[in-house]
Structures are given as structure tokens and as C-alpha cells.
Amino acid sequence: MLWVKSFHIVFVASWFAGLFYLPRIFVNLAMVPEGSHAERARLLLMASKLLRFTTLLAVPAVALGLWLWLGYGIGRAPGSGWMHAKLVVVLLALAYHHSCARTLKAFVANRNRRSHVWWRWFNELPVLLMVAAVVLVVVKPWQG
Numbered sequence: 001m002l003w004v005k006s007f008h009i010v011f012v013a014s015w016f017a018g019l020f021y022l023p024r025i026f027v028n029l030a031m032v033p034e035g036s037h038a039e040r041a042r043l044l045l046m047a048s049k050l051l052r053f054t055t056l057l058a059v060p061a062v063a064l065g066l067w068l069w070l071g072y073g074i075g076r077a078p079g080s081g082w083m084h085a086k087l088v089v090v091l092l093a094l095a096y097h098h099s100c101a102r103t104l105k106a107f108v109a110n111r112n113r114r115s116h117v118w119w120r121w122f123n124e125l126p127v128l129l130m131v132a133a134v135v136l137v138v139v140k141p142w143q144g
Helices: 002-031 037-071 081-108 116-122 125-139
Strands: none
Touching: 002 037, 002 081, 002 116, 002 125, 037 081, 081 125
16 A cells, blocks of 8 residues: 555656646746747647646546545545545646646637736645645544
């Protein structure tokens, strides 16, 4: 079980690293001046490659988490309310990841209507999600 847990942590941290940086590219894309086609193309290429890599990291992160939960029973004991809360955080992280993919498509189609300031705030969400997940796993509130 410790091997599964170790690789789960590595993949989650790597997945979140991508979720931390991808919206930062959106900030830079929102700041590209009109007519800077080469800069825009370079940032779009970076974002698409990072999204692909981040998605590849999310798959084993989720799969290993499911293995720990369903295979080893972590968080399945009575009074494991912390696990229910953590599953909500995981679903929110997956939704955030999906919204990043949709956002990138909008940038590619030149349909972004939000300012770089909005994207800076959007960039803070995965930090809050990761903090919530770590606190829930380590502190285990609502454990009976």
C-alpha cells in the first residue's frame, strides 16, 4: 500500500503543478498585445502541451487514489466524513482541469473576453483546492 500511496502523492503533486502553471499562461495570453502573433502562438503551443501533459498526470493520480480508497479501504471506515469532503475537492479539481481545457479552446479561437486580472484570480483556485485536500487527508476532520 505504501508504494501506491507514494506514487499517488507524486502524481497528484505533478498534476497540480500543471494546474498551477496553466492558468498563468492564460494570464500571459490575456496580456498579449494585438498583432503579437508569434508571442501568442508560442504561448498557445506551451499551453496545449502543458494541458496534454497535465491530463496524462491526472489519470494515474485519480486511478491510484481510487485504488487506495476502494482497494485498500482508506477512508471507508464509519465516521470518515473527511473522505467525502476530499472526494468533493477531487471533483472540483477535475472540473477546474476541464474548465482549463475549455478555456484553452477559447483562447485558440480568439474568444477570450476576460482580463489578465480575472485570470490571476482564477489561477489561485488550485492552490485552495490543494490546501483543502492536504488538510482533509492529514487532519481528517469529522473522523469518528
